[in-house]
Amino acid sequence: MNLAELDFREKMVPEQVDIVLKETQPFLGLMMECRCALMEVETKLNVLNEEFALKYNRNPFEAIKSRIKKPISIVEKLKRKGFPISVKSMEENLFDIAGIRVICSFVDDIYAIAALLVQQDDITLIEAKDYIKKPKQNGYRSLHLLLEVPVFLAEEKKSMKVEVQFRTxxxxxxxxxxxxxKYKKDISDAEEIFVELQECADIISNMDLRMQEIRNRIEAQEEK
Known part of the structure; x- marks a missing residue:
């Protein structure tokens, strides 16, 4: 048994092991394909970052972080949504197993890079959720893109889904x-804290806009 299989089994609660153990190899295959899909999208983003730096003399990204959802999180989400616990169910019902977070310097960089990414002819945009223009109730802001990207394996080409989140x-x-x-328990003033978090999110959003305006003013003077 390799380390990946051992890690998979240790993260399962006892009653789930028998259900999933028989699918360990297919599961590991799916995880491999998800990692390959992440590499494809990361490469595309890094190429855009390099080109952007050459063209505009600055890098739009501060960081790119990728992750594969943990086995226990996958099973818990399937159970929570009432889906069967199987590799087939994971492929058909969970679209955020492979995820990338792109941390950008400015809001307009988010939209510029996102537009360039989805315009590539081997990328298919499945869904876009703009929580920057329409924040969540708690103040959360981010641009979420669900993309489909081809992964070229030894004997087949397979389309895989990757969720990309863009934030400043x-x-x-x-x-x-x-x-x-939000995972802290027994908070007596939860409603008051919720309001304060919303206010902090608004302050941060205003700061993003002001920093972008300052950058635009500086660049306008440099062009003269």
Whole structure:
């Protein structure tokens, strides 16, 4: 048994092991395909970043982070949504197993790079959710794209889905802290904290816009 299989089994609760163990090899195959899809999209993003840097003398990305959803998280999500626990069910019902987060410097960089990415002829845009123009109720802001990208395996070409999230540095900072705070239990003033988080998100959004305006003013003077 290799380390990947051992890791897979250790993350399963006992009653789930028997259901999924028989599909360990197909599961590992799916995870491999998801990793390959991540590499395809990451490469495309890095190429755009290099070209952007050459053309505009600055890098639009601060960081690119990729992840494959953990086995226990996959099973929990399938159960929560009432889907069967199987590799086939994962492929058909979960579209965020492979995820990339792109941290950008400015809001307009998010839209510029996202547009360039989806225009590529081997990328298919399945769905776009713009939580920057229409934030979630708690103040969360990000641009989510669900993409389909071809993965060229030894004996076949397979279309895989990858979720790409674009955020500014400030949006990512807020989202990371909010994620930690929302799992705290027994909070007596939860409603008040919820309102404060919304206010912080608005402040951060205004700061993003002001920083973008400052950059535009500086670039306009450089062009003279």
């Amino acid at each position: 540095i400030a949006m990512d900072f807020w989202a990371s802290l909010e994620h930690k705070l």
